[in-house]
Structures are given as C-alpha cells and as structure tokens.
Amino acid sequence: MATVPLLSDEEAPAESRAVFEAIRAARGTDYVNNFWRALAHDPALLRATWERLSAVMGPGALDPLVKEMVYLAISTANGCSYCVHSHTAAARAKGMTSAQHAELLAVIAMASQTNALATALAVPVDARFMEG
Amino acid sequence: MATVPLLSDEEAPAESRAVFEAIRAARGTDYVNNFWRALAHDPALLRATWERLSAVMGPGALDPLVKEMVYLAISTANGCSYCVHSHTAAARAKGMTSAQHAELLAVIAMASQTNALATALAVPVDARFMEG
Amino acid sequence: MATVPLLSDEEAPAESRAVFEAIRAARGTDYVNNFWRALAHDPALLRATWERLSAVMGPGALDPLVKEMVYLAISTANGCSYCVHSHTAAARAKGMTSAQHAELLAVIAMASQTNALATALAVPVDARFMEG
Amino acid sequence: MATVPLLSDEEAPAESRAVFEAIRAARGTDYVNNFWRALAHDPALLRATWERLSAVMGPGALDPLVKEMVYLAISTANGCSYCVHSHTAAARAKGMTSAQHAELLAVIAMASQTNALATALAVPVDARFMEG
Amino acid sequence: MATVPLLSDEEAPAESRAVFEAIRAARGTDYVNNFWRALAHDPALLRATWERLSAVMGPGALDPLVKEMVYLAISTANGCSYCVHSHTAAARAKGMTSAQHAELLAVIAMASQTNALATALAVPVDARFMEG
Amino acid sequence: MATVPLLSDEEAPAESRAVFEAIRAARGTDYVNNFWRALAHDPALLRATWERLSAVMGPGALDPLVKEMVYLAISTANGCSYCVHSHTAAARAKGMTSAQHAELLAVIAMASQTNALATALAVPVDARFMEG
Numbered sequence: 037m038a039t040v041p042l043l044s045d046e047e048a049p050a051e052s053r054a055v056f057e058a059i060r061a062a063r064g065t066d067y068v069n070n071f072w073r074a075l076a077h078d079p080a081l082l083r084a085t086w087e088r089l090s091a092v093m094g095p096g097a098l099d100p101l102v103k104e105m106v107y108l109a110i111s112t113a114n115g116c117s118y119c120v121h122s123h124t125a126a127a128r129a130k131g132m133t134s135a136q137h138a139e140l141l142a143v144i145a146m147a148s149q150t151n152a153l154a155t156a157l158a159v160p161v162d163a164r165f166m167e168g
Numbered sequence: 169m170a171t172v173p174l175l176s177d178e179e180a181p182a183e184s185r186a187v188f189e190a191i192r193a194a195r196g197t198d199y200v201n202n203f204w205r206a207l208a209h210d211p212a213l214l215r216a217t218w219e220r221l222s223a224v225m226g227p228g229a230l231d232p233l234v235k236e237m238v239y240l241a242i243s244t245a246n247g248c249s250y251c252v253h254s255h256t257a258a259a260r261a262k263g264m265t266s267a268q269h270a271e272l273l274a275v276i277a278m279a280s281q282t283n284a285l286a287t288a289l290a291v292p293v294d295a296r297f298m299e300g
Numbered sequence: 301m302a303t304v305p306l307l308s309d310e311e312a313p314a315e316s317r318a319v320f321e322a323i324r325a326a327r328g329t330d331y332v333n334n335f336w337r338a339l340a341h342d343p344a345l346l347r348a349t350w351e352r353l354s355a356v357m358g359p360g361a362l363d364p365l366v367k368e369m370v371y372l373a374i375s376t377a378n379g380c381s382y383c384v385h386s387h388t389a390a391a392r393a394k395g396m397t398s399a400q401h402a403e404l405l406a407v408i409a410m411a412s413q414t415n416a417l418a419t420a421l422a423v424p425v426d427a428r429f430m431e432g
Numbered sequence: 433m434a435t436v437p438l439l440s441d442e443e444a445p446a447e448s449r450a451v452f453e454a455i456r457a458a459r460g461t462d463y464v465n466n467f468w469r470a471l472a473h474d475p476a477l478l479r480a481t482w483e484r485l486s487a488v489m490g491p492g493a494l495d496p497l498v499k500e501m502v503y504l505a506i507s508t509a510n511g512c513s514y515c516v517h518s519h520t521a522a523a524r525a526k527g528m529t530s531a532q533h534a535e536l537l538a539v540i541a542m543a544s545q546t547n548a549l550a551t552a553l554a555v556p557v558d559a560r561f562m563e564g
Numbered sequence: 565m566a567t568v569p570l571l572s573d574e575e576a577p578a579e580s581r582a583v584f585e586a587i588r589a590a591r592g593t594d595y596v597n598n599f600w601r602a603l604a605h606d607p608a609l610l611r612a613t614w615e616r617l618s619a620v621m622g623p624g625a626l627d628p629l630v631k632e633m634v635y636l637a638i639s640t641a642n643g644c645s646y647c648v649h650s651h652t653a654a655a656r657a658k659g660m661t662s663a664q665h666a667e668l669l670a671v672i673a674m675a676s677q678t679n680a681l682a683t684a685l686a687v688p689v690d691a692r693f694m695e696g
Numbered sequence: 697m698a699t700v701p702l703l704s705d706e707e708a709p710a711e712s713r714a715v716f717e718a719i720r721a722a723r724g725t726d727y728v729n730n731f732w733r734a735l736a737h738d739p740a741l742l743r744a745t746w747e748r749l750s751a752v753m754g755p756g757a758l759d760p761l762v763k764e765m766v767y768l769a770i771s772t773a774n775g776c777s778y779c780v781h782s783h784t785a786a787a788r789a790k791g792m793t794s795a796q797h798a799e800l801l802a803v804i805a806m807a808s809q810t811n812a813l814a815t816a817l818a819v820p821v822d823a824r825f826m827e828g
Contacts, residue, residue: 037289037290037292037821037826038197038289038292038826038827039288039289039290039648039649039652039826039827040289040665041271041827041828042291043449044274049171061380067296069197069263069296069297070292070293070294071282071285071286071289071291074285074289074291075285075289076287077662077665077666078666078670080670080751081285081666081669081670081673083284084748084751085281085282085673088278088645088744088748089278090281092271092274092275092277092278093275093278094736097265097267097268097270097271098237098268098271098273098275098369102234102237103271103275104271105230105234105238105745106237106238106241106275106279107243107275107279108280108420109238109241109242109355110241110242110244110275110276110280110283110680111243111279111283112242112416112419112420113241113242113245113246113416113417114245114279114280114283114284114287114643115510115511115643116283116286116287116510117284117419117422118259118287118291118292118293119279119283119286119469120419120420120422120435121281121290121293121294121296121297121298121422121435122293122297123279124297124299124420124435125297126298131620133229135196135228136229136230137460137473138229138236138473138474138477139228139230140225140230140238141240141417141420141421141474141477142224142474142476143224143225143230143235143238144238144242144243144416144417144420145224145256145413145414145416145417145477145481146220146221146224146225146239146413147239147242147243147246147416148242148412148413148415148416149217149239149248149250149409149410149412149413150203150217150221150251150409151218151242151243151246151248151251151412152246152268152408152409152412152506153203153206153207153213153405153408153409153413154203154206154248154250154251155246155248155250155289155379155381155384156372156376156388156405156407156408156822157170157171157172157203157206157207157377158169158170158171158381158384158385159170159174159202159203159206159250160169160170160174160202160250161202161249161250161253161254161697162201162202162253162254163253164199164257165201165253165254165256165257165699166253166686166699167256167697167698167699167700167701169557169562170562170563171384171385171388171423171561171562172401172563175562182648209398209401209402210402210405212406213405213409216484216487217409219478220484223476223480225828231414242682243519244414244580244680244683244684245680246379247379247683247774247775247776248379249686250685252683252684252686252699253686253699256684257699266737269700269737270737270738270741272739273681273684273685273741274738274740274741276680276681276684277677277678277680277681277741278677278744279680280677280679280680281673281674281676281677282673282677284640284641284672284673284676284677284770285669285672285673287640287643287648288636288647288648288652288669288672289669290648290649290826292546292692293433297435298433298434298435299353299435299437300433301554301556301689301692301767301784301786302518302553302554302555302556302694302695303552303553303554303693303694303695303780303781304553304695304797305555305695306555306556331560333553334556334557334558335549335550335553335555338549338550338553338555339549339553342538342799342801342802343798344802345549345617345798345801345805346803348616348619349545349546349549349805351508352542352612352616353542353546354448355451355612356538356539356541356542357539357542360531360535361437361506361529361531361532361534361535362501362532362535362536362539366498366501367535367539369494369498369502370501370502370505370536370539370540370543371539371542371543372510372541373502373503373506373509374505374506374509374543374544374547374812375543375547376467377505377509377510378509378543378544378547378548378551378775380547380550380551380774381557381777382550382551382555382556382557383543383546383547383550385558385559385561385562386557386558388561388563388598388807389560389561390548397493399492399493400493400494402493403473403488403492403493403494404490404494404498405490406556407488407489407494407502407503407506408480408502408506409488410484410489410503410558411502411507411510411515411519412504412506412510413481413505414481414485415506415510415512415515416510416513416555417467417471417477417481418467418470418514418515419510419511419512419514420435421434421435421436421467421470421471422433422434422435422437422516423434423438423466423470424433424468425433425466425513425514425517425518425532425565426465426466426517426518428463428521429465429492429517429518429520429521429567430517430566430567430569431520431565431566431568474801504816508812508816509812511642511644511815513642513815513818516567516798516815516816516818517567517818520816522569530605533568533605534605534606534609537606537609537813537816537817538606538608538811539608540812540816541609541613541809541810541812541813542809543812544808544809544811544812545805545806545808545809547807547808548638548772548804548805548807548808549774549801549805551772551775551777551780552696552768552772552780552784552801552804553801554777554780554781565701565820566817566818566819566820567706567816567817567818568743568817568820570820574706583736595824596823597825598819598820598821598822599810599813599817599819602760602813602814602817602819603813603817605784609813613809613810613813615808616806617760617810619797620803620805621803621806621807623797624795625711625767625793625795625797625798625799626796626803627794630765631799631803633758633762633766634765634766634769634800634803634804634807635803635806635807637769637770637773638738638769638770638772638773638803638807638808638811639811640770640806641769641770641773641774642773642807642808642811642812642815644814644815645821646738646814646815646819646820647807647810647811647814648816648823649821649825649826650821650822651807651823652825652827653731653825661757663733663756663757664756664757664758666757667756667757667758668758668766670752671752671758671763671766671767671770672770673752674748674749674752674764674767674825675766675770675771675774675779675783676770676774677745677768678731678745678775678779679747679771679774679779680774680816681731681734681735681741682710682734682776682778682779683774683778684699684792685698685699685700685731685735686697686698686699686723686732687698687702687730687731687734687778688697688698688778689730689777689778689781690701690730690781690782690783692727692785693729693781693782693784693785694781695784
C-alpha cells in the first residue's frame, strides 16, 4: 500500500538499524512501527526526524500528553490518516481518558467550524490581537 | 476587507445584540471582536456558534488553556489567519507563557513535517493502532 | 503584494490583451480583475484558464448561481482569500440573497465540523456508500 | 480501521441510543451509518452534531440538494474520504443526476485550479470585491 | 471503493473510449489507470483533463521529471492518496532515483514545517519579496 | 501583524543573534528576513530550523533550483502566503526564469485540479502503483 517498501531489520541499512535500536530503547518495546520502516531508506532523514521528535516531545514547558493531543489535532486538520491512528494510540498510552478524547474531538470540531466561517467572511484581524 | 459589513451594536438585529450582551457578560469586557460582528447578519448562526463554543470551551475533562492551544493548532493547520491571531491572544489571556508558546510551535512544526512524510510515503496503518 | 506585477492593458502581451477583450465582452464590463492581470504573463495559461472557466460555469445541468456557491465553498476550504472575495461578489451579482449567503455559510461550517470528526475518528466507509 | 470502536445499539449509552432513534425516524430507515456509531461514545457531542445538522440541512433559503452538493464540495477540499462517500450517496438520494454530479466535479476541479493560481500569485483583492 | 463505477472499455461511452486510445498511444501501454476510468462518465471532462495534462506535462521550460516531482509535492500537501501513488510511480518511470526521492521527501517535510511556523507566527511579508 | 514581536538584532537573545550571523554569512547579505526574526524568541527552534534547512536545501541529488520550486509548490498548496512570497523570491535568486515560473504555476494548477477529482471520485489505487 506504501510508495516504498517497508524495510525489515535485515533489509535496513546499518545506520537505519541503529536508529531502530534507539527507538526500541527509548520506548521500551521491540516493536518499530511502519513510519520508521518507511523512512529507513534514507538514514539521514530517519535520524534527523527521530532525534528532533525526541527533543520536541520530551520534557519541557508543556505536559507530554498535551503535546500528544496537539499532535493529533494537527494530524486531523492535515488529513493524515496514518498520523491520526498513531497519535491517538500514543495519546492513550500516555493516559488520555475516553472523556478527554471526546472533549478533544469537540474542540477540534468547534475550531474547524469557526475557521471556515472566519475564512468565508474574510474577517479582518482586530488590532488588539496583533503583537509584532 | 471582509465579505460582509461588520455590524455595530446599532446596526445589528435585536437577536444578535442579545448575543453580543451574552459575550460581554461571559468575558467581562465591553469589547466584541470582529468575528461576532461578521456573524451578526445571521442571528441563528451567531447564537448557535456562541452557545456551542461556550459549552465546548468551558470546564470539562481538559484544562481550558490546553483546549485553547488545540484550537490554535487547528487554526494553524487550516491556515486561518484571523483564528491564529485571536486564539494566540486567547491562549495568552488564559496564561500561556512564552516558553509554552514556543514549545507549542515546535510540536506543530514537528507534526506538520511527519504528516507530510507519512502521506508521501503512504505508510499503511499498523494493526495495533486500530480500534474499531 | 503579488509575486508578479499585475499587467495593465499596455504592458500585457498581445495574446493576453485578446483574452482581456474576451473577458470584457463576456461580462459586459470594462473592468478586468487582478486575477487575470496576474495570469497575463503567460498567455497560454491565461487563455486555457479563461476558456475552461467559461465552459464549466456556463449553462448546463446545474444552475449558474449553484455553481458559484460551490466555487465559493471550495475557495473557503482551500483558504484562498482572493477567491473567497471574488466569488462572494460573483455570487451576489448572480442573485445570491443575504439569507442564501447565511445559509451557505452554515452548511460550510457544518461540513467543516463533521469532516474533522470523521477524519479524527477514522470512520470506515459504510459498504452502502461505495459504487465502484 | 477506526480510532474508536463503532458502537452497536446494545453497546451505545442510552442517551446515544435515543439519538439513533431520532436519526431512524427522520430518515425513515433502520440503518444508522458508521459516523454516528463512532460519535456515540460522547452522547453530548452526538446530540449537538445531529441536531445542528438537522437544522442546517432542513428547509431554508437554499434547496436541500444544493446544500448537499456544497457539503460534498467541502468534503472533497478537506480530503475527508468518509464524507465524500456519504455525501455523494446523500446527494444521489436527494435526486442528483449523473449529469449534475459530473458538472459538480467540473466546478470543483476548476475552483481547485484557480485557487492554487491565486495563492501562488498572491493576487491582491480588488477593492470592488470588499464589503466590510 | 470509488463513488462512481470504474468503466471498462466496453462500458465507456464512445467519446471516452477515444480518449482511452489517445492515452494508450501517448504512453505506449495498453493499461489505462483507474483515474481515467472514473472520469469516463463525463467524456467532456475526461477529454479536457487529458488534453490539458498532456500540454502542461509535455516539453517546455522545465524538465519533465521536475514537473512530475512538483506534481507529487502538490499531491502530498493536498493529501490525495491516489495522486501520491500514481505520481510516485510516474516519477520513477521518468527516472527518479531513490536518492532523488529521498531528497524530495526531505524538502517536502522541511517546507511543511516552516509553512506551519510562518502561519502560526503570522509573519508579515518582507517588502523585498513583493513584486506587484 | 504577527502574533509575536519581530526581534531586532538588539532585542534577540545572544544565541539567536549567533544564528542571524550564520544566516548572513551563508547568504552573503546583511538582511535577515522576518521569518527568522519571528523565530528568534526560541533560540533552540531557530537553530534547529536553520541548520536542518541548510542541510536539506544544500547540494545533493537534486538541483538547488528544483528544490526551491518544490518548496514553492508545497507553500502554495498549504496556503502559506509568507512562504509563497519568500520562496518565489528565492527561486528567482537561484535563476528561475519567467517561463519556468509560468510553467511551474501550470503544473501546480493541473495537479490541484486532478487531486480534487481523484478525491471526489475516491479512485482506488491501481495495484501497480503500490510498492510496500
């Protein structure tokens, strides 16, 4: 179904296998999901993506679950089916309850609706909303 | 710049003025922003949007600031300039710090990047990410 | 503000001026809007776009105003500000009332909302909705 | 394939079952499609969505089939596969002929093309297209 | 899975069969892919799309492979799964190497990321980037 | 107009000023464009974006101008006005002629059109277009 073969550990170049090992170690599971296996054709892109992802989603000013829900929101707006599935699963793994998931969906639906209205009405930005 | 005139209090139909008053009361400010003034041509749509927004963004399973940041994320992905401005301001009003804003942007950038990669590679969804 | 200069009649190549004349004749106005002046750098693209537009938006199985409202809906979903403005004006010129405009916006808002929910929930297509 | 289980009548909470019954009564069919079964985890969101959808898509200033075609146009631009399928089926059920469907697709294709050109050229909005 | 039946040579109207033959002749293969079979319900749209596509993708100021990669980039950003598959295959047929594919993906990912940042920050356009 | 102040050299944190200097050195100009000044609030994000951009857009398997045109295509499809402006200017600086620009726009328009048709028709992917 993909546009490139998903590489198994045996098929992946050595540099990509090393990233697979980093993913396994960071996540405490032997499972490496399809996204990384598709990226494994390009070890430099695979490594850059994994390392930046780890830095961005790691401890910081926002709660890890909040970041995961923001990721899911963006994936929904971009219509990325793979990303919607993987980040819904990731959010659940980080403790998202069914009530939180439902509320997240309600916010996403609300925002999508008012986004369309503001665009169709071409509402000019209020001066007080500008900073720079 | 809009596709409809923005209605002042005097120009708005009585039913829309009543919603303006509800907005003022809920927000503790006399200022009614342009989005509502553009919607005021259709009192039914104005009321339905305001009431549902209040229900969705009010107290619930998620923190109000988290919901505001999700709203901002969706607005960014949808390319709605008005919404990006108004919800950045709203998030700041609810306590978003500069560090949190920066981290939110980093998550949005990360997700946009991996969304594009997953779409271009047409990565098939891992069985373990499916629920229904 | 554009990424190319908008060509006046004097600046436009002869082949583009000929398309400007076709636009004037078809619309019964001397005014040629900015979109065509931006395309005028490439007479072949200008002509192909104008001729196909005329064929598609002309008499057919759908009412011209309905087609204009569909055009506006697509422009909204694509976040094309120029297109939202020009096709709102075109729909009004073809008779769209304020009540019809308001109802169109309500449909656009509704669809944007349920689109986001269906994507976030990754709802599988019901067998009865498939044809081919 | 979904990110939540699709709830059967037996699995759905009582409040969601009541909405299922409202859908059946309004549509004159026993079949409740997957979208509603996915929303059934959150009875409040299910009810709000169904009730607003009924109000928006019911009798008004626009023909019901026109509204359904606008819905389909938005679903296409948003890349929502489920919505494209369900609203194509709904438009057919409301009388859309093959000729109308073909013409709708031609308008959608035309708009998508000129939207991209207007965005790439960053065409400034003509003063005469502004209202507010 | 489609919203219309995919027409075989036998089912297609004569005018659409003639376009199928033009496609076969131009591509030197007997295979007509699903996109054209879905469009075959509307011979006028089928012919207009095929002829314009041939003109645009034929010899010109840009290398044919470059045009194919731009097509793939747009298809990715629009989240069109069919288009991503068919234009990845077309780019390979025109000589895209694995290294070029990988680098194309890296550019697409980079652009998607900075697009999101520029939108979320609402960066004003520098005067020197404007032409018209 | 931005959602954050654009930082001058004096206002920017030292780590961001260092990135400004790297940008100046790489581009051989004293001008630092607004995008980088908006990112300067978060030195880590600024540095990561600049360094990855430099790696991706530098010498590789694809011609630098081709990469710039792909960047512009993605920016168009994402509706990012700032990016459309800055990458049109960048492509011109790397030698894009008016004829190449016109042809690029024609490809973008063509792809946007067929993307919409493939999505609205929900065309199933041909088996021969799948790899993985």
